[in-house]
Amino acid sequence: MAKITCIANNTAKKDSGLRSEHGLAFWIEIGSSGMLFDTGQTEAVLSHNMKMLGLKGQNVKAVVFSHAHYDHTGGLEAVLSENTGLTIYAHTDIFRPRYSLREGKYQSIGLSLTQADLASRAKLSLSHTPTEILPDLWTTGEILERLEPEGRSTHHFIVIDETWQPDPYRDDLSLVLKTQKGLVVICGCCHAGLLNTLFHVQKMFKRPIIAVLGGTHLVNADDMYLEHVIDVFQDRYKHIKFYLNHCTGERAFQKLKSVFGSQVKACPAGTIIHFN
Numbered sequence: 684m685a686k687i688t689c690i691a692n693n694t695a696k697k698d699s700g701l702r703s704e705h706g707l708a709f710w711i712e713i714g715s716s717g718m719l720f721d722t723g724q725t726e727a728v729l730s731h732n733m734k735m736l737g738l739k740g741q742n743v744k745a746v747v748f749s750h751a752h753y754d755h756t757g758g759l760e761a762v763l764s765e766n767t768g769l770t771i772y773a774h775t776d777i778f779r780p781r782y783s784l785r786e787g788k789y790q791s792i793g794l795s796l797t798q799a800d801l802a803s804r805a806k807l808s809l810s811h812t813p814t815e816i817l818p819d820l821w822t823t824g825e826i827l828e829r830l831e832p833e834g835r836s837t838h839h840f841i842v843i844d845e846t847w848q849p850d851p852y853r854d855d856l857s858l859v860l861k862t863q864k865g866l867v868v869i870c871g872c873c874h875a876g877l878l879n880t881l882f883h884v885q886k887m888f889k890r891p892i893i894a895v896l897g898g899t900h901l902v903n904a905d906d907m908y909l910e911h912v913i914d915v916f917q918d919r920y921k922h923i924k925f926y927l928n929h930c931t932g933e934r935a936f937q938k939l940k941s942v943f944g945s946q947v948k949a950c951p952a953g954t955i956i957h958f959n
């Protein structure tokens with residue numbers, strides 16, 4: 684039995700006392716082990732929400748970062764300060780500096796800690812291939828094949844050979860939970876592209892996908908692409924359940940809801956989902 688709790692998100696459940704912020708964090712519990720997938724944007728929100736939800740930093744066995752962006756990594760100190768035996772899992776490219784170009788200025792939006800800092804305070808496990816975190820819970824590894832559009836923001840840049848280039852988001856990964864009925868895919872920002880991620884998961888894990896959770900980065904998708912996404916879901920993942928939040932975007936959410944009805948649910952902070 685796996686229990687997934689959304690701890691931090693752009694929205695929080697009404698009257699829950701939980702705080703919201705632009706960011707994402709999930710708590711995933713399998714048996715007696717708990718881990719975090721992303722840490723939201725700030726230590727303050729992660730600490731507050733974990734306390735409200737009865738989750739303890741000392742009980743976190745591992746943190747997996749979906750990618751480097753501050754809205755997924757900024758709250759790490761909340762668990763790092765309470766836990767000395769933590770293992771942090773991420774893609775090998777996670778420490779590359781990343782920038783956002785706004786009004787002609789490049790602002791740093793990557794991981795605020797250096798590799799040396801982090802390695803001195805936690806065990807680092809960096810890999811671009813699928814890695815088992817807890818029993819039946821894996822990272823996707825790098826999404827290599829990207830034939831479908833990526834979940835791209837045009838203001839995201841990195842520096843290669845002293846020139847600004849669009850961020851290729853090599854560090855973007857998701858989680859895969861193996862259940863009796865099929866695979867549950869838990870996304871961070873899905874910069875590699877939602878369909879690319881799902882196709883990769885099916886190829887690597889060779890089971891049907893029964894649910895998608897988290898940020899799907901459809902926020903910038905135009906109508907034509909959204910129609911295409913819906914066609915692919917109707918063709919390949921007709922009975923899938925959606926628990927969508929963060930960078931999915933309201934328009935994409937409503938469009939999916941209009942087609943898939945009660946299969947589509949929002950996933951504000953405070954949402955708890957069980958899988959067998």
Ligand SMILES: [Fe+2]
Pocket residue numbers: 750752872874
């Ligand atoms: Fe991101």
Ligand SMILES: [Fe+2]
Pocket residue numbers: 706707752754755871872898929930
């Ligand atoms: Fe994000």
